[in-house]
Amino acid sequence: MDYTSKNAGFWASKKRQERIISLILFIIAWAGACIFVVPLVWMITTSLKTPTEIFTIPPKWIPISHIKLDYETKLIAKASGRVIISKGEEGSKIIDIIKDGKVASSVVVPAVGTLLVKDKQLIKSGDVAAELPETGIVKIINNADGTTILRIVSKADLTIQEYNLPKGIRLKVKEGQKVKVGQHLATILPQWRNYLEAWAPKALNETFNTYLLNTIIITVSAIIGVVLSSTFVAYGFARFRFPLRDPLFLLMISTMMIPVQVTMIPTFILFKYLGWIDTFAPLIVPTFFGGGAFNIFLIRQFFMTIPYELDDAAKIDGCNYFQILYIILLPLVKPALITVAIFGFVYNWNDFLNPLIYLNSSSKYTLALGLQTFTTMYGSYYHLMMAASTIVLLPVLIVFFVGQRYFIEGVATSGLKG
């Protein structure tokens, strides 16, 4: 077995060749998958951060920050020269280092620090000019809005360091506790409250309650319309013979190529004359009239796989066409109906153009429209925008994971071979 590779070299073994290629492809596939999943992971990570955590370089992948007592205890001169000491704000002192008649470097020593140099003394670059205490005492101030100020003070009650902490933290120190430089003071936890804030945005008139309810009403009605009407039409195309059937079927398939923009304007005018603007009707009613060429095609393909003998047997038993459809055929094409329902869900849930055209008042907005309005008001609040996006996407993701075999099999069985 092994002599082939010994004699003819490494690549002559077909098995080994294939195994190595397969391994390389496997690595490429997973590398690509990692890239594909990054935007969604990044969305969720960002949605759980505080505003300051968003704008950090390098980016933080886990929305948890550890606050450590962190400051320079030794203030070092950055230039050589003569020292001039002056008073700064809030009891601080400023050490200016003068070289050739100009201020070469300047150090601000807070009130809590101890100066190690005297006025007019000469100093060399790298010398310690002042010292700050290495330990301090914790003072916790709870603000009325739920945020916390963590102040580290010296024995003389002078502030060494101060931290403004958001809501949603875990304190690692107690009031009055003695802490050292480098000690872990608090942990900023994932900010789940971002979701509450995004759900009921202060800058908008509506909450996501409204958007969600509207979207559910429209999506559910549209799914009913699509499933019902595309089943009927597919049944007609698959099980009956009548003049012009095949040309009509071809016509139906070719409508897939008509851009909606061509029909959009007259349809809008039609609905305007019907008084349906700013109602859900333009988004729901059309779904009852055919349900889309792709869906009809998909269900018809399923019907075609069922033997006619079943229909005929039912007919002999006295079933009419509706009964044949409901009793005999529908249970057999259930996977196709579920596929159509799921595609209908995703399409209507994500649809933006139609709601944008037909819905004017914000109380009628769908999630997609509400989300778009949200971004115009919260343009730089990426944590809130990502939280809102997650809210909108979550139902789609759940439906996808529950029904994923229908997505993949639905496309596969429709046999899009032309």
Added chain:
Amino acid sequence: MEVASRKIKKPYLKMSTHEAIWGYVFLMPWILGMIFFVGGPIIASLVLAFCKWDLITPPQFVGMDNFIKIMSDPKFWKSLYNTFYYTIFAVPIGIVGSIIVALLMNQKWKSVRLLRTIYYLPSVTAGVASAIIWMWLFNPDFGLINYFLGKLGIKGPLWLASEEWSKPALIIMSLWGVGGNMIIYLAGLQGIPRQLYEAAEIDGANIFQKFWNITLPMLSPVIFFNLIMSIVWSFQIFTQVYVMTQGQGGPADSTLVLVLYIYQKAFKFHQMGYASALAWILFIIILIATMLQFKFSKWVYYEGELKK
């Protein structure tokens, strides 16, 4: 007798009228929809294209006026250019990308189901939310994309804020959705009979020869269908641009695509006639593109049994 007559294809003339009537009954929702929401509006839109109408005063027939104005409208040419630019890059890159992913997903690995899920996932999240995610990824200062470019020593561009890079940004974003087409190619790949590969292996064909001489020709009808539909869809790009540019198509009209321009003309400026004329131009471009593809479809290989 009924059973027997089913199996033999009856000529059209002998078709039972009863059956035909019921056929039309079941087709009725689609026929009505075709009249009221497709055919009717198409004709109405053609008529409107020769009218001037602001929805308030009655429509006025203006002949070729709209088309003449469009021909000298720099915004139209700009939007046409932007749409072509997007299509010319996004469609081929998308097709090659989705075929590559489909080939990878056709391997026999244990984790292949999970991989398919991951690659397909972004195509169900398409819409406003994913446009927002990509705005954040493309953020020039704190976005992940420029961060990784920086790690490679490249100073990332301003992306959506730059006239030059806003369209490439849209194209990159479109690649995230290759999973939808990937599934179609995967179905096509799985329909290729194994014996073809086995025969080629006996003849000593390597992986690339097998791909070039079996996979690609057998897949070509699917590619052809997909090419047509991808062009139709990419000419209709709208939501991403609307969300990312707040409906403006900026900066400096660099992302003003044709559909966005139609939308602005119709629903912001209420120039229904002008917008209809634009929509018809879009329609004709798509028709010509589709017909050209049929004309130059000699590369598509139809296996005998697939021909009806």
